[in-house]
Amino acid sequence: MSIIEVRDLYRDYVTKKGVVFPKKEVIHAVSGITFDVKEGEIFGLLGQNGAGKSTTIKILITMLAPTSGECRVLGYNTYGEEKKIRHRINFIFGGELGVYRRLSARDNLRYFANLYKLPMGDRDKRIDELLELVGLSDKADLRTETYSKGMIQKVQIARGLINNPEILFMDEPTVGLDPLAAQTLRNIIRLLKEQGKTILLTTHNMYEVDELCDRVAIINKGKIVTLDTPNNIKAQMEENEEIQKHLEQVKLKEAENLSRITLEEAYIQLVRSSVDKEAKNES
Amino acid sequence: MKVRSVVISSLVVQIKQTYARNMYKFCLLVSPLMSTILLAEMYRNSEHDNFTSYIVLGAGLMSLWGCICFSSAGDINRERYSNTLSLIFISPSSFQAILFGKVIGNTILSLFSVLLTAVYSFVLYRQPIVIENMPMFLVSFLITIISFMVFSIFVAYILVLSRRTEILMNCIDVPLILVCGFVFPIEVLPMWTQYISKAFPMTWSIKLMRQSIMSPSVDGDFFISMTYAIGTIIVYALLSNLLYKLIAKRVRIEASLEMA
Numbered sequence: 392m393s394i395i396e397v398r399d400l401y402r403d404y405v406t407k408k409g410v411v412f413p414k415k416e417v418i419h420a421v422s423g424i425t426f427d428v429k430e431g432e433i434f435g436l437l438g439q440n441g442a443g444k445s446t447t448i449k450i451l452i453t454m455l456a457p458t459s460g461e462c463r464v465l466g467y468n469t470y471g472e473e474k475k476i477r478h479r480i481n482f483i484f485g486g487e488l489g490v491y492r493r494l495s496a497r498d499n500l501r502y503f504a505n506l507y508k509l510p511m512g513d514r515d516k517r518i519d520e521l522l523e524l525v526g527l528s529d530k531a532d533l534r535t536e537t538y539s540k541g542m543i544q545k546v547q548i549a550r551g552l553i554n555n556p557e558i559l560f561m562d563e564p565t566v567g568l569d570p571l572a573a574q575t576l577r578n579i580i581r582l583l584k585e586q587g588k589t590i591l592l593t594t595h596n597m598y599e600v601d602e603l604c605d606r607v608a609i610i611n612k613g614k615i616v617t618l619d620t621p622n623n624i625k626a627q628m629e630e631n632e633e634i635q636k637h638l639e640q641v642k643l644k645e646a647e648n649l650s651r652i653t654l655e656e657a658y659i660q661l662v663r664s665s666v667d668k669e670a671k672n673e674s
Numbered sequence: 675m676k677v678r679s680v681v682i683s684s685l686v687v688q689i690k691q692t693y694a695r696n697m698y699k700f701c702l703l704v705s706p707l708m709s710t711i712l713l714a715e716m717y718r719n720s721e722h723d724n725f726t727s728y729i730v731l732g733a734g735l736m737s738l739w740g741c742i743c744f745s746s747a748g749d750i751n752r753e754r755y756s757n758t759l760s761l762i763f764i765s766p767s768s769f770q771a772i773l774f775g776k777v778i779g780n781t782i783l784s785l786f787s788v789l790l791t792a793v794y795s796f797v798l799y800r801q802p803i804v805i806e807n808m809p810m811f812l813v814s815f816l817i818t819i820i821s822f823m824v825f826s827i828f829v830a831y832i833l834v835l836s837r838r839t840e841i842l843m844n845c846i847d848v849p850l851i852l853v854c855g856f857v858f859p860i861e862v863l864p865m866w867t868q869y870i871s872k873a874f875p876m877t878w879s880i881k882l883m884r885q886s887i888m889s890p891s892v893d894g895d896f897f898i899s900m901t902y903a904i905g906t907i908i909v910y911a912l913l914s915n916l917l918y919k920l921i922a923k924r925v926r927i928e929a930s931l932e933m934a
Binding site for chain 2: 454486
């Protein structure tokens with residue numbers, strides 16, 4: 392069953408340049424895309440900067456109006472029936488914005504728990520669970536202006552999960568996260584999928600898409616280039632001559648590095664063992 | 675019940691966020707002192723000798739307006755820059771309730787500046803603060819607070835729609851002090867500006883406050899001013915409601931919730 396339906400979606404941005412005789416400039420961010428996301432699916436939107444991924448997500452989370460076309464989330468139109476959608480979805484944007492920097496992580500979450508109308512009795516328990524999940528329990532009462540980029544991103548993740556959403560939209564959620572935190576987020580995404588949540592995410596990280604997504608749409612200049620499972624997309628391209636040549640070169644390099652682990656794997660192991668050591672010393 | 679919780683939590687967040695800013699502390703604590711000294715010196719050799727009406731009240735209202743106006747305006751922009759404006763706008767709670775909570779938060783904090791003005795005036799100039807009709811003064815003060823809040827909400831909606839918030843705020847800050855008669859009666863202004871003055875609820879509520887400070891009795895003129903004050907408050911509240919319906923659509927079409 393489709394839980395997100397996008398039909399022939401267009402979105403333009405109109406900007407004005409000049410002071411005396413301002414000239415209108417129209418930027419076509421999304422140019423006629425159509426896709427569906429099924430319930431319980433992790434769906435990826437891949438594309439370069441400016442391809443139209445974030446605009447598509449912003450229309451789906453009811454932040455922007457479409458110029459034309461239709462988006463339906465949970466069966467409701469995102470422009471006109473947004474009140475029926477907003478309490479059932481949430482979103483996580485990458486980057487270090489989107490938090491009240493003079494408030495603590497706990498106060499930020501408490502405020503959004505109220506805005507998402509969580510029952511008072513469940514609110515503090517839910518906040519504690521989320522702080523634990525993202526690993527911020529011990530720093531929860533410090534002002535977020537003292538946080539690193541990655542810690543702010545963790546507050547964003549916790550905020551995005553505050554209402555236990557049926558659909559979670561993520562716009563480059565691992566931007567600014569160190570490999571360990573990125574892996575934690577990927578684990579959270581898997582956990583959410585196990586709980587039957589639907590996730591739509593945009594990312595530049597191909598490894599992430601390959602590892603997490605059930606299906607992927609590749610967007611370029613506001614149009615969908617292809618939409619399929621990561622394996623099918625790879626299979627489609629395997630017959631391409633240029634890719635074959637490239638693959639052979641890659642295979643040669645891989646053969647050289649076969650016995651080695653990746654730098655990311657080494658980093659995660661080193662950080663984990665140092666954390667374990669510290670914990671042992673403390674106990 | 676849930677609306678009340680949204681209003682209260684927005685109010686608390688607003689007070690915590692705002693009071694943490696040093697610039698706001700300056701507006702709240704130092705600005706009333708400067709306004710008091712400035713007005714006292716201006717009125718020193720004038721024919722008007724009502725200290726409470728023009729110096730204490732004038733400086734208090736200037737500080738109150740400065741805090742409410744710049745805090746409300748600045749906050750919309752700060753929320754826009756930190757990407758929280760879009761988060762609260764698309765939350766399941768009513769944006770009207772959120773903004774109402776924020777404006778109440780600002781007003782509660784700003785009221786402290788009025789109190790400080792009275793303290794500064796008394797300490798610096800040793801003049802008695804005389805209010806001839808205290809019950810009516812309290813009623814007028816309440817109406818003034820409501821008129822400031824309703825006007826702030828109206829302005830805040832415009833600011834949600836536009837990214838040029840600082841320009842707009844600087845354009846209305848001082849003119850409103852002069853046009854609404856914060857520091858002198860509007861009757862000294864040209865006739866055509868008096869028509870503009872009468873369109874603002876603060877003009878009427880300030881007139882009410884001044885009447886209650888200077889006269890122990892309540893006459894027909896007092897009730898006419900009160901009717902106009904309440905009438906303009908209702909008009910601005912209705913206009914704000916209409917404006918909200920408009921901006922709820924426009925901000926999503928024009929993508930003005932975030933910085934471009």
